[in-house]
Amino acid sequence: MNELKPIKVYLQNDKPLVWSARDSVELREQWRIVGCLIGCLPRLPRQNNYLGLPLQLSKEEVTLLLEKGAILLLNNSSDLKQPSVQEKEEFNEYRQKSYQAQVEMFREERKKEIHQNMANIIEGKRDKAQKDLEERKSRGEVSEEAEVEEDFSIDVDKVPIPPIPKKFSLVQLFTESPYKPEDEVPVVWGYPTSEKERLKFGVYRDLWNQGYFLSNGSKFGGDFLVYPGDPSRYHSHYIAICIPHEKKMSALDIVSMGRLGSNVRKTVLLCSEGPDNKISYISLQWTGIS
Known part of the structure; x- marks a missing residue:
């Protein structure tokens, strides 16, 4: 993996975007990075069932890729060289x-x-x-x-x-400007900044290191959805919820999370970072009462 050429990711309005289809495929196949397509399809611009490029990366994905040296995070500067x-x-x-x-x-x-x-x-x-x-x-x-x-x-x-x-006729569009100055300077990436963000990234990195694919889990009431393989082929098995190690939880909180997972047929993972800086997990599965 380290021999691959770093992929250019452009920071636009604080959103890390990948504009190249080839780079998007490489991120998915080589780095298990899913991202989220947010662009409209050229020939179907008014539908929203299937989206296209650019691929937006989450803050956790960008931080992990920067650690691995897989990407160059660049500012999409308006100071472009005019073509001759x-x-x-x-x-x-x-x-x-x-x-x-x-x-x-x-x-x-x-x-x-x-x-x-x-x-x-x-x-x-x-x-x-x-x-x-x-x-x-x-x-x-x-x-x-x-x-x-x-x-x-x-x-x-x-x-x-x-x-x-x-x-x-079909028109080939540039995925990046060929007229940019060659001395592009990488952006200084400041994530994570808070304890909550550090916990989320720590959980993301730990699960990624175990070989899982991860995507945003907000629509299922969690922080991440955890997949055993590519999300295009597998359903997620877990809903990861990041909770500070010292946070107190009531029985109602635990029951609510258990019911949350049972409704969507997934196991809830309560993720926290212990005093030894290791990520620990507690799984919740609702079995009900017979």
């Missing part, structure tokens, strides 16, 4: 080449479709010609013995296939 005339020309030339390549691919695909449906196309043309001939016979324009003699074979290479309109 030559760079603009190169960009326009690249986009034109991309469009022409798509036109050729579109034409090749259309030719393949014509080849695959050649028999149906010829049969359709023959049926239409036969129908026209029958109508002409009924009007007395040709003799009753007349037959269709036209050759319906098709030379696919000579079929005129119009290019796709430029407005429908």
Whole structure:
């Protein structure tokens, strides 16, 4: 893992964002970092069932990745270098080449479709010609013995296939600006700052070190959801709740947390840091009364 090139994460409005799809996949596969997609899909901007880039990382994820040397946290500065005339020309030339390549691919695909449906196309043309001939016979324009003699074979290479309109072509977007200054300075990351934040990060790091995947658990009433594998393939097994070691809890609190886990079929983990700076866990499973 340490041989991988650090991934650039940009801090925008205090939100750590990953803009590259390749980097997002690497974070998930190499570092077990899930994050949260927050962007709209280019072709489906008005739906919110499936989201796209950028990938927003949590504070715990960023802190862990910085410790491991897996990322560079950079400030998305507005002080960008203006592209030169030559760079603009190169960009326009690249986009034109991309469009022409798509036109050729579109034409090749259309030719393949014509080849695959050649028999149906010829049969359709023959049926239409036969129908026209029958109508002409009924009007007395040709003799009753007349037959269709036209050759319906098709030379696919000579079929005129119009290019796709430029407005429908795919456009490659930059995942980061190529015109940024090369002396980018990493951001000084200040998390964690409070005892509560230190406890949350300590729990996150400890569970991550045990091989788990973790995601935000607020919608289930906890701090983290803990998965035995990639969340795209596994359901979470635990709801981790971070509680200071010296905090007093009533029986009602414990019952409430137990019921919370039973309602969503998960085990509740009460996580705290002891005097020896080690993370300890207590699991709660509601069994009810028979």
